[in-house]
Amino acid sequence: MDDIITDKQFWTGVGILIQNYHAINRKIFGCILHKVLKVKKGIKIISCKDDQQLQDICLNRTGYDVIEITEAAFHSSLNTISEANSNQDQEQYEGFILVFKFLTKKLQKNIEAIGKIDLICKIYTCQFLSEDLDDYSVQINNGELLFSALDQHALDKNKRWIDFVLKPKLLKWCKKPTVEASDTGDVTKQPKSLQLVDLESYNELYKSLKCKYAHKALMCWKTAKESTDPLKFIYEDLAISAYLISVWKRVGPPTGFADLGCGNGLLVYILSEEGYNGYGYDVRARKIWSCYPKTTRLIEQTIEPQIFKAPEDVDWLIGNHSDELSPWVPILAATRSFQTHYFLLPCCAYELSGAKFQRRNTGSSVYKDFYAYLQTLSQKCGYATLKDRLKIPSTKRLALVGYERTHSRDDFDKKLKEIANLVEEERMKYGNGISEVDIKLRDRNELVRNCTKIDKNIIDALVLKIFQQLLSAASIMPEKTNEEANRWQCGNALRMCEIVKSLDKNELQNIKAECGGIKTLLRNKHEIFEFIEKERVRVRKPQLHVATQAKEKLQTVKKRNCFFFLHHPDGCPLLDEQCSFIH
Structure with missing residues (x-):
């Protein structure tokens, strides 16, 4: 049966659960496993809630036969447990005691916890030294997972959490560990998050930065009337700021940094406010730039990689979603x-x-292949390239850090020649189709390509032609009944390919350079057309305004003529006072 879980699957799932508790509880940012004790005898009578007993065990002041092992050795032990060798393992030891620290997202204090793995009874128990999290246990019995909520005062709440969160997640981890588990070290091939920083100090710094700058940044967004989503950018740049500061605490602070393609400049603002000397460059200034203090140095400039020179005090280059500049960042750093x-x-x-x-590798996604290419590029530039995965609200969160060199200072000039040859080879092999010399970067003035710049007469003619085509399509349907004939005509739905075939080359040429072409045009005219499914279009029947349905005064100011009143054979189905357009 599909629901049957083997012992090996169970302990693999438990190993993932131990390090991924944050995936089933939003209060938790991450978990630190401070100590692992292998219990050779007496696992059944060890109480996780008895602080004195636990302290005695940790200090080896009891008669229990325990030894301390590393986290890696613990996961290795879990991975080797299977139905075939479990009896042999249990003769050597009966289980483990785990001493945790759970890092919280919003709570001021982190939470200590004790876990107990009983290999004899095949049960894992986790008890928290705080009332903010709920104790639980999970056991395997004849291939079935059995869950228990240990806090009786909130039994109903805990049971819902177990049934709808813990149980389905653990089942997935047991059956498909490599799909779900990404932070579990030995049990998955996925990279562990935040490997280059101390997790606890990073989390405390992130919470501190969030308190200091989140509200300020949100007010800047509102003042500048930026159209982008503030929450996505604010929390992402706060996390990246905390990460960079944590890295710099480890390797030494920068003399100065330059953020290439800084966009809204929020990352530069936060780092500058935290006392780091730096600059932000982008091809276009943003409205929000004017809200930052003068200490936030943002420069509107097109960065041409072959001639760009950062200020003399810069010794760190940052590429945060830097698009066209991304492959150039390791090269610019290596040659500077x-x-x-x-x-x-x-x-x-x-x-x-x-x-x-x-x-380069068609068996991988574009993003993963690009990331692998950047890593190779960085290594060829002479960096001992470090990889990491950030915890940010984005699917693109794999980072590269180039700090130490693989060559000596004496070989720097030789490496510059190698990099120059590398750049020339890459640009010749993967050109832009425009110039073998120039690099095609983003224009300062971004083109508006949403069918809004086309002559209005051309747009109106196309809209009317497609509208009439949709109405005419109904004529090929079976003969209508009297009742159907009295209804307002909506025509028939057509596929996009049918609509495109009905247009001549001159009509298509007028909008072929626009993003989306005909589809964008029809979506812009949403008061006339509607999409059903993905590729089928039909005439949209006008509906009563919400205010009219509530018998309230219509608030919409009529500015345009009603298309249906002018062009539909039955006119507009709404009365003048009901319609949002002029009759």
């Missing part, structure tokens, strides 16, 4: 000076020529 380092969080994939990235 021997002591220049970089941080790169890539997003959209581009070649050095500015063209869209061409996959």
